[in-house]
Amino acid sequence: MAELASPAIATGAPPGRFTEFWHSYAQSRGALIGLALVVMLVLLAIFANVVSPHPPNEQYRDFTLAPPAWDEGGTSRFLLGTDPVGRDILSRLIHGTRLSLLIGVISVAISLGLGIVLGLTAGFFRGLIETVIMRVMDVMLALPSLLLAIAVVAILGPGLINAMYAIAIVLLPHYVRLTRAAVIAEAGREYVTSSRIAGAGALRLMFSTILPNCAAPLIVQATLGFSNAILDAAALGFLGLGAQPPTPEWGSMLSSALEFIERAPWVVTFPGLAILITVLAFNLMGDGLRDALDPRLKR
Amino acid sequence: MSLLDIAGLTVKFGTDADPFIAVDDVDLAIDEGEIVGIVGESGSGKTVMALSLLGLIDFPGRVTARRMNFAGHDLRGIGNRERREVVGKDIAMIFQDPLSSLDPCYTVAHQLMEALAVHGTPRERASRAARRARALELLQQVEIPDAEARLNAYPHQLSGGMAQRVMIAMAISCQPRLLIADEPTTALDVTVQAQVLDLLLRLQRERAMALVLITHDLAIVAETVHRVIVMYAGQQMETGPLPEVFETPAHPYTQALLAALPENNRDHARLRAIPGVVPGAHDRPTGCLLSPRCRYAVARCHRQELGLMGPPGRGARCHFRLDAQGHPTGNWQAERSAGAAVPT
Numbered sequence: 151m152a153e154l155a156s157p158a159i160a161t162g163a164p165p166g167r168f169t170e171f172w173h174s175y176a177q178s179r180g181a182l183i184g185l186a187l188v189v190m191l192v193l194l195a196i197f198a199n200v201v202s203p204h205p206p207n208e209q210y211r212d213f214t215l216a217p218p219a220w221d222e223g224g225t226s227r228f229l230l231g232t233d234p235v236g237r238d239i240l241s242r243l244i245h246g247t248r249l250s251l252l253i254g255v256i257s258v259a260i261s262l263g264l265g266i267v268l269g270l271t272a273g274f275f276r277g278l279i280e281t282v283i284m285r286v287m288d289v290m291l292a293l294p295s296l297l298l299a300i301a302v303v304a305i306l307g308p309g310l311i312n313a314m315y316a317i318a319i320v321l322l323p324h325y326v327r328l329t330r331a332a333v334i335a336e337a338g339r340e341y342v343t344s345s346r347i348a349g350a351g352a353l354r355l356m357f358s359t360i361l362p363n364c365a366a367p368l369i370v371q372a373t374l375g376f377s378n379a380i381l382d383a384a385a386l387g388f389l390g391l392g393a394q395p396p397t398p399e400w401g402s403m404l405s406s407a408l409e410f411i412e413r414a415p416w417v418v419t420f421p422g423l424a425i426l427i428t429v430l431a432f433n434l435m436g437d438g439l440r441d442a443l444d445p446r447l448k449r
Numbered sequence: 450m451s452l453l454d455i456a457g458l459t460v461k462f463g464t465d466a467d468p469f470i471a472v473d474d475v476d477l478a479i480d481e482g483e484i485v486g487i488v489g490e491s492g493s494g495k496t497v498m499a500l501s502l503l504g505l506i507d508f509p510g511r512v513t514a515r516r517m518n519f520a521g522h523d524l525r526g527i528g529n530r531e532r533r534e535v536v537g538k539d540i541a542m543i544f545q546d547p548l549s550s551l552d553p554c555y556t557v558a559h560q561l562m563e564a565l566a567v568h569g570t571p572r573e574r575a576s577r578a579a580r581r582a583r584a585l586e587l588l589q590q591v592e593i594p595d596a597e598a599r600l601n602a603y604p605h606q607l608s609g610g611m612a613q614r615v616m617i618a619m620a621i622s623c624q625p626r627l628l629i630a631d632e633p634t635t636a637l638d639v640t641v642q643a644q645v646l647d648l649l650l651r652l653q654r655e656r657a658m659a660l661v662l663i664t665h666d667l668a669i670v671a672e673t674v675h676r677v678i679v680m681y682a683g684q685q686m687e688t689g690p691l692p693e694v695f696e697t698p699a700h701p702y703t704q705a706l707l708a709a710l711p712e713n714n715r716d717h718a719r720l721r722a723i724p725g726v727v728p729g730a731h732d733r734p735t736g737c738l739l740s741p742r743c744r745y746a747v748a749r750c751h752r753q754e755l756g757l758m759g760p761p762g763r764g765a766r767c768h769f770r771l772d773a774q775g776h777p778t779g780n781w782q783a784e785r786s787a788g789a790a791v792p793t
Contacts, residue, residue, distance in 0.1 A: 339549050
């Protein structure tokens with residue numbers, strides 16, 4: 151009924167793709183909250199230098215392990231307190247947003263790109279090439295993800311960039327399988343045949359005809375994979391295999407403050423909360439996207 | 450010389466040791482501006498035959514033919530690139546389900562313009578505006594109401610009939626010389642069926658296209674087609690001009706199909722359906738493929754296979770070609786009573 155009232159219908163023109171998408175996305179409150187949080191995180195990351203009250207690596211030796219502002223003995227200079235060497239936790243968290251989002255973007259982009267190419271190839275050409283690709287992916291899926299990531303980092307050497315590669319490799323099989331399944335389902339449809347009759351070649355069929363029709367599950371998986379990447383990066387950082395000190399990465403912040411958990415709980419609480427909120431935001435957004443884009447859940 | 454000239458077209462699937470023959474030794478000649486109907490039950494190889502003309506049978510399917518010419522090009526062993534040039538422009542095809550034949554991701558305009566960018570006139574290839582104008586013109590030719598607004602519609606915003614009109618617009622956009630319509634009206638409701646069929650026939654007349662109409666609806670064939678091929682289990686059972694074939698069918702299968710039409714069953718309590726189903730890949734009978742379902746079958750039918758017999762252009766694949774009264778001819782009477790005397 152709401153659609154009948156929309157101005158797009160009244161003018162006779164069919165509603166655009168985006169209008170329709172937004173209409174179903176906005177129906178879920180969780181998705182909207184997730185989107186708002188994600189927008190906020192992105193803004194924080196972009197304007198980290200402006201927003202954060204202190205430089206992330208500046209050590210205030212007189213204020214080591216200062217409690218948060220509302221606690222007894224806290225000071226409004228350090229809203230969320232300081233860490234064992236006197237760095238402002240709030241500033242470090244804000245700068246950490248940058249790293250976390252960067253890790254998410256880069257590792258998801260790598261695995262999505264590779265996954266689409268491999269999955270399209272497997273699903274479009276079938277036969278031997280499909281068997282080879284899919285069995286390799288099965289082997290990768292058989293290993294626990296963190297173990298595989300640790301193994302990759304062990305080979306490449308610790309560091310933030312290598313952690314991203316490791317996470318991309320861990321996430322890859324999901325995209326390959328998803329793409330292949332979607333491609334196989336679409337490749338048999340008649341519009342693909344009619345495109346072939348009109349003279350489209352293999353590359354055009356793969357990337358221009360079939361791929362856009364497989365986009366919905368891939369977008370959802372990419373969003374959910376984003377939170378996985380952040381979580382894995384934090385785990386690698388916690389184990390000392392990801393970002394190296396003094397980089398303000400959430401996972402390494404957690405691990406360097408572990409010994410103070412009894413005396414100064416805020417040092418571990420806030421990085422943990424930051425990870426939790428970010429992961430939750432992306433999961434909420436991913437679920438909302440799935441509800442809006444997945445045709446099987448529609449109507 | 451015919452526009453399309455095919456002899457001995459065979460399409461096989463499966464292994465060489467145990468092949469499934471989807472299309473068996475079919476001859477087909479279509480002249481410019483001619484309408485040919487291909488009728489048969491589901492699974493009789495109509496669609497596979499059409500796809501094989503367009504080179505769309507993928508491994509493990511194998512297409513062989515003694516002769517396969519289209520407008521002077523030999524389609525056998527033609528390279529993919531050359532085939533795309535010949536086939537993409539001069540042969541077009543319309544499918545049964547219009548909504549799945551349109552790419553859900555692109556607007557109607559985009560899909561119409563895509564083919565024009567490759568196969569259109571030089572002006573259309575060069576200018577986007579010219580392609581868009583042509584797309585609008587095409588939509589108007591297929592009588593889509595409010596064509597301007599429909600240009601920017603996505604397929605899911607169209608009704609079935611409208612989507613089929615868009616498909617037809619796409620098919621005629623490159624001025625094809627041969628249009629293959631595979632069950633073009635089956636997925637549409639009855640009133641729309643008539644409109645779409647009228648549209649197809651009008652376009653065919655205006656452009657003097659050859660039209661291959663694949664259907665299982667005999668009524669459509671009876672009204673529109675110049676010549677008909679009746680197919681069963683991959684073989685052509687009977688071929689000839691209309692209305693001759695429907696008035697005096699020479700093959701028991703054609704006769705049975707006609708007898709099964711509801712309008713020919715007004716006085717019967719039950720529809721005179723053909724018993725049984727089309728044989729599948731692994732239960733092909735020996736002898737005539739129709740023999741297990743044929744009311745006239747005698748011992749020879751179960752034993753001895755045969756090709757198309759009779760005068761050229763009016764062949765029937767039967768040992769006992771039916772006469773004008775619909776009775777089997779030749780030695781049938783004698784063989785029938787011999788079979789009854791010695792039951793096998």
